[in-house]
Amino acid sequence: MSPDTGAGRPAARSSRSAEEELRSTAVGRAIGSYxxxxxxERGLARNTVDAYRRDLLRYARFLAASGRTDVTAITRHDVTAFARSIVEGSDGAAALSVRSAARTIVAVRxxxxxxxxxxxxxxxxxxxxHPPMPGKRLPKAISVNEVTRMLEAVPLDTPTGLRDRALLEFLYSTGARISEAVGLDIDDLSLERIPANGPDVVRLFGKGxxxxxxxxxxxxxxxxxxxxxxxxxxxxAKGKGTPALFLNARGGRLSRQSAWTILKAAAxxxxxxxxxxPHTLRHSFATHLLExxxxxxxxxxxxxxxxxTTTQVYTLVTADTLREVYAAAHPRAL
Structure with missing residues (x-):
């Protein structure tokens, strides 16, 4: 399909109508220059410029509704009021998420x-x-009881079941990412205890x-x-001698998507x-260790x-747990 047919047309019409609206006011024309x-001059992609245009058109409409017809009359109060309005949706348009609002304020700055x-x-x-900061997304962990139920839900009466149970036990035992687990080779395992009375060890290869x-x-x-x-x-026996630890039914290396399917099926x-x-068992591993x-x-x-700093987000999870336990158990908590 050529670029000027099909789905490309509405976007182009929308862009032109936005340009026409901007050209209708002095503030809009100044935005057009930017x-x-x-x-x-900066050579940004068309889609990027279109995104800036949408964000700044909303700003132009807000300024017009506030009676600002000259760029020299815009104050810091106007900018902060706009930042608040796009989060609340009080400017008459849809409220934006924190991340979308942050992008819009970056454009205004x-x-x-x-x-x-x-x-x-x-x-x-x-x-x-400053743009609003996105709140920290707390990792989603499940309880020890839920982890146990998930692991024990995998049947062990088939070779596939043995693989799936080994994979899930491995993920929870080590906190490995799924990509790290499926990337393992047999030689990365040491099932000879080092030292003799210590736990087994595994060599993982993370980011970079x-x-x-x-x-x-x-x-x-x-x-x-x-x-x-x-x-x-x-x-x-069905494959070509891959050294991968976890194999699929054809004898090749298990894919990340297949491992994710195994996790969902067990849940x-x-x-x-x-x-x-895909990170549920990794998050649970970290949370349970800290608890x-x-x-x-x-x-x-x-x-x-x-x-x-990356790891410390898990301490927020355990702090939430402590608060819940305290509120439920202390006679004068509530």
């Missing part, structure tokens, strides 16, 4: 900076107006191929041993009614986080 600068540099205004009223050694719990080690003895050989069998994501008293820096190393 958009031209973005397209021509760029606009005012351009006007000030070009001499259209004597100052920049948006210079210290950064290597780390992670202990492997006894439940996961037993599940892997059962899979390696009674499950994997049959699948391997459904266990009748877990929460949303389960058990593990130091956050130890959990950082186990997860392979470059910064402890």
């Amino acid at each position: 958009l031209q600068h973005m397209a021509v 760029g606009l005012h900076k351009f006007w000030a540099l070009e001499g259209l205004t004597g100052s920049d009223p948006a210079s210290d107006v 191929s950064k290597e780390r050694l992670v202990p492997l719990g006894s439940y996961a080690a037993r599940a892997l041993d059962e899979y390696l003895v009674r499950g994997r050989p049959g699948a391997a 459904e069998r266990a009748k877990i009614d929460r949303d389960v994501s 058990g008293g593990a130091d956050v820096r130890v959990v950082q190393e186990l997860l392979g986080h470059a910064s402890v």
Whole structure:
């Protein structure tokens, strides 16, 4: 399909009508100059410029409703009022999410900076107006009981069941990402205890191929041993000798999508009614360790986080748990 047919037409018409609306006012024409600068001098893609146009057209409408017909009359109060209005939807348009509102305010800040540099205004009223910060998305963890139900819901009477149980036990035991688990080769495992009385260990390769050694719990080690003895050989005989630890039915390396399907199927069998994501067992691993008293820096190393700041989001989860327990148990909490 050529670019000027089909789905491309409505977008083009929408862009033209927005341009016409902007050209109808002095503020809109000044915004048009900025958009031209973005397209021509900065070479931004058309879709990016169109997104800026939509955001700034909303700003132009807000200014017009506020009686601002000259760019030199716009104040910091106008900018902050606009920022508030797009989150609340009080300007007559749909309320934006925090992330979308942040993108819009970034566009407004760029606009005012351009006007000030070009001499259209004597100052920049948006210079210290910051976009709203997205709230931290807390990792979704499930309880120890739910993890146990999920793991025990996998039948062990087939080679596929042995593989699925070994995979899920492995994910929860090590906190590995699904991509790390399916990327494992047999040689990355050490089922010889190091030291002799310690836990098994596994070598994981995280983001940027950064290597780390992670202990492997006894439940996961037993599940892997059962899979390696009674499950994997049959699948391997159908393949071409891949060194991958987890194999699909054709003897090739298990894909990330297939591993995600295994996780979802186990959650459904266990009748877990929460949303389960590819990271569910990783999040549960970290949360349960911290609830058990593990130091956050130890959990950082186990997860392979470059910064402890990334790991500290899990402490918010455990703090929520503490508050819930306190509210339920303390006689004078509520």
